[in-house]
Amino acid sequence: xxxxxxxxxxxxxxxxxxxxxxxxxxxxxxxxxxxxxxxxxxxxxxxxxxxxxxxxxxxxxxxxxxxxxxxxxxxxxxxxxxxxxxxxxxxxxxxxxxxxxxxxxxxxxxxxxxxxxxxxxxxxxxxxxxxxxxxxxxxxxxxxxxxxxxxxxxxxxxxxxxxxxxxxxxxxxxxxxxxxxxxxxxxxxxxxxxxxxxxxxxxxxxxxxxxxxxxxxxxxxxxxxxxxxxxxxxxxxxxxxxxxxxxxxxxxxxxxxxxxxxxxxxxxxxxxxxxxxxxxxxxxxxxxxxxxxxxxxxxxxxxxxxxxxxxxxxxxxxxxxxxxxxxxxxxxxxxxxxxxxxxxxxxxxxxxxx
Numbered sequence: 621x622x623x624x625x626x627x628x629x630x631x632x633x634x635x636x637x638x639x640x641x642x643x644x645x646x647x648x649x650x651x652x653x654x655x656x657x658x659x660x661x662x663x664x665x666x667x668x669x670x671x672x673x674x675x676x677x678x679x680x681x682x683x684x685x686x687x688x689x690x691x692x693x694x695x696x697x698x699x700x701x702x703x704x705x706x707x708x709x710x711x712x713x714x715x716x717x718x719x720x721x722x723x724x725x726x727x728x729x730x731x732x733x734x735x736x737x738x739x740x741x742x743x744x745x746x747x748x749x750x751x752x753x754x755x756x757x758x759x760x761x762x763x764x765x766x767x768x769x770x771x772x773x774x775x776x777x778x779x780x781x782x783x784x785x786x787x788x789x790x791x792x793x794x795x796x797x798x799x800x801x802x803x804x805x806x807x808x809x810x811x812x813x814x815x816x817x818x819x820x821x822x823x824x825x826x827x828x829x830x831x832x833x834x835x836x837x838x839x840x841x842x843x844x845x846x847x848x849x850x851x852x853x854x855x856x857x858x859x860x861x862x863x864x865x866x867x868x869x870x871x872x873x874x875x876x877x878x879x880x881x882x883x884x885x886x887x888x889x890x891x892x893x894x895x896x897x898x899x900x901x902x903x904x905x906x907x908x909x910x911x912x913x914x915x916x917x918x919x920x921x922x923x924x925x926x927x928x929x930x931x932x933x934x935x936x937x938x939x940x941x942x943x944x945x946x947x948x949x950x951x952x953x954x955x956x957x958x959x960x961x962x963x964x965x966x967x968x969x970x971x972x973x974x
Contacts, residue, residue, distance in 0.1 A: 719763030740772020757795030789822025845895030889923025
């Protein structure tokens with residue numbers, strides 16, 4: 621066999637071997653994000669401390685936050701989360717942490733709740749996909765406890781939670797915020813939920829949300845409380861520690877088609893800022909310019925307002941549905957509805973709103 625013929629055969633064998641390695645897609649599989657990414661922090665820069673946070677640079681590293689729920693994290697660049705649409709058989713990104721809300725104690729029972737910090741450093745996470753029907757809280761972070769989430773833009777997020785129930789919470793950023801701080805955040809996208817949901821958080825329980833903006837849609841067919849920022853904003857039953865939302869703006873479409881109340885909860889409601897504001901919670905310096913529809917109750921700022929404050933806020937959109945109001949759709953303060961199973965000390969305040 622001639623030298624040239626032997627060389628040709630060697631090159632042909634090498635090409636065939638490369639094609640076998642690469643696979644039918646024509647792209648080396650080693651470069652593809654895994655369909656079910658491992659939640660490991662191995663190889664990620666940083667140690668997870670406040671002074672030396674883990675540095676997140678891609679979507680698989682973002683998912684790996686679930687590997688250490690007490691640590692501190694910082695984004696180092698924008699992240700394209702498009703591959704998450706194919707993760708976990710279509711369920712997408714697995715929410716970081718969970719709450720497992722206990723309606724009797726008003727607290728989270730889950731051991732896997734996020735308690736660290738996440739600093740987006742001004743960067744953007746785009747095209748994140750979550751689609752869950754299980755009994756868990758859904759969002760980039762499913763549940764947080766006294767954690768800090770800040771300085772991030774979330775664009776074109778798609779969140780779906782099909783599970784029906786008032787103890788399940790769905791948000792673009794956080795499903796259930798227990799006494800955490802969420803600040804300097806923008807969210808654009810769609811949240812579809814059959815429970816309690818908002819574009820930032822599903823439920824803000826004793827937490828502080830400041831300097832946030834949203835645009836997009838919050839839609840529910842069998843939902844309880846829906847809002848352009850939060851589905852539910854509330855404080856402790858002792859009325860000593862309120863949920864707090866301030867300096868927030870939304871241009872969202874909020875649609876709640878539910879007609880019947882959960883047997884253990886309140887009447888279904890939709891609000892431009894919050895679905896319900898109660899237990900001494902505060903909404904201040906907010907604005908909403910969008911469309912709000914509640915088959916049963918809808919309000920431009922809050923669908924239902926009881927034993928809480930709304931101050932220096934305005935709505936410049938459209939409200940339609942059952943019982944409606946430009947600021948508040950329903951509440952004992954306004955004498956518009958009698959809500960079941962609620963304390964009688966409803967010392968609500970509404971001032972400087974229009």
